[in-house]
Amino acid sequence: DSQLNHNYTFESFIEGDCNRVARRAGKTVSDKPGGTSFNPLVIYGGVGLGKTHLAQAIGNEVKRQAPNKAVLYVSAEKFINQFIDHSKNNIINDFIHFYQLIDVLIVDDIQFFARAEKSQDAFFAIFNHLHQSGKQLILTSDKPPKDLDGVQERLLSRFRWGLSADVGLPDFETRMEILEMKMRNDGLEMPKEVVKYVAYNIQSNVRELEGALISLLAQSSLNRKEIDLELAKRVLKSFVKTSSKEITIESIQKMVCEYFDVAYDKLLQKTRKREIVQARQITMYLAKSFTKNSLKTIGEHFGGRDHTTVIHSCQTVKDLMDTDNSFRDSVIELQQKVQLAAM
Numbered sequence: 001d002s003q004l005n006h007n008y009t010f011e012s013f014i015e016g017d018c019n020r021v022a023r024r025a026g027k028t029v030s031d032k033p034g035g036t037s038f039n040p041l042v043i044y045g046g047v048g049l050g051k052t053h054l055a056q057a058i059g060n061e062v063k064r065q066a067p068n069k070a071v072l073y074v075s076a077e078k079f080i081n082q083f084i085d086h087s088k089n090n091i092i093n094d095f096i097h098f099y100q101l102i103d104v105l106i107v108d109d110i111q112f113f114a115r116a117e118k119s120q121d122a123f124f125a126i127f128n129h130l131h132q133s134g135k136q137l138i139l140t141s142d143k144p145p146k147d148l149d150g151v152q153e154r155l156l157s158r159f160r161w162g163l164s165a166d167v168g169l170p171d172f173e174t175r176m177e178i179l180e181m182k183m184r185n186d187g188l189e190m191p192k193e194v195v196k197y198v199a200y201n202i203q204s205n206v207r208e209l210e211g212a213l214i215s216l217l218a219q220s221s222l223n224r225k226e227i228d229l230e231l232a233k234r235v236l237k238s239f240v241k242t243s244s245k246e247i248t249i250e251s252i253q254k255m256v257c258e259y260f261d262v263a264y265d266k267l268l269q270k271t272r273k274r275e276i277v278q279a280r281q282i283t284m285y286l287a288k289s290f291t292k293n294s295l296k297t298i299g300e301h302f303g304g305r306d307h308t309t310v311i312h313s314c315q316t317v318k319d320l321m322d323t324d325n326s327f328r329d330s331v332i333e334l335q336q337k338v339q340l341a342a343m
């Protein structure tokens with residue numbers, strides 16, 4: 001038994017800027033387990049952002065394409081407990097041998113290995129054996145591998161052999177898509193304005209987004225009332241931090257200027273300098289995804305540009321994020337800053 005949850009598939013995992021690299025790397029790995037340089041594949045990121053889902057999707061996809069492959073999903077916590085049981089009974093070799101027979105090993109939440117020295121020794125032996133035999137390892141962690149305090153350096157250095165990819169906070173559009181997919185799957189309908197309201201206000205993580213949807217459903221059936229904006233506002237009160245500051249075009253402009261060390265008035269002028277053009281485009285893109293302002297209003301905030309300039313800017317940013325990693329990192333970092341500022 002592979003211990004996989006069959007609902008966690010690639011189809012049900014919405015791709016957004018926040019997880020594109022991780023999702024695509026996961027796809028590549030599922031098509032050729034052990035046969036790419038993404039070994040191990042380390043997926044890291046905060047709570048509720050899809051690490052477990054994505055890791056399991058890889059396992060499920062491998063099984064779909066190659067049913068005979070031995071895939072195993074295990075949390076690091078469970079691995080440690082199993083290890084302790086086996087060492088009590090003096091059958092550690094059985095334990096290690098069992099794991100060495102696996103083709104695709106998924107270990108979830110490896111931060112739990114911290115300071116579990118003996119378990120790390122066993123995992124080290126298993127890792128080496130699997131890696132040398134061309135088997136695939138997929139690991140998830142709540143922080144980047146380099147920040148895993150209490151994990152042996154020899155393990156960390158092996159993690160660097162492969163690819164580490166993060167899953168971040170989804171932007172507004174991605175949150176909308178996730179909500180719409182979940183609603184479709186549950187045969188649930190609600191007005192677009194409500195979906196937007198939920199997507200706009202729940203920015204913390206995907207699990208919370210799901211939680212909000214469930215609460216909405218529960219309240220609507222309890223009150224025998226259709227889900228409308230009024231109900232949504234009431235239900236979301238318990239989710240949204242009341243102190244939350246509103247994100248405005250101005251606040252985003254300020255953040256981007258600070259980030260790139262660009263003067264505010266440069267953002268509004270017609271300067272064609274590349275750095276400034278890019279900062280301006282990113283600001284428009286963020287304003288589009290984080291505020292409810294119209295394209296026209298956004299344009300007006302940049303020295304009276306028109307809405308087609310805003311559309312063009314957003315498209316340029318999306319294209320560049322696909323092709324330029326350092327650009328992408330900057331945008332993601334800014335997205336996180338904007339989100340944090342609103343909490």
Ligand code: ADP
Pocket residue numbers: 012013014015019045046047048049050051052053054178206207210
């Ligand atoms: P983590 O392991 O990072 O804490 P999970 O993988 O458990 O997060 O995800 C939390 C919930 O959010 C799960 O129900 C998962 O299906 C859902 N989820 C996360 N990311 C996405 C996504 N990109 N598309 C669809 N559902 C997602």
Ligand code: MG
Pocket residue numbers: 051052053108
């Ligand atoms: Mg998880």
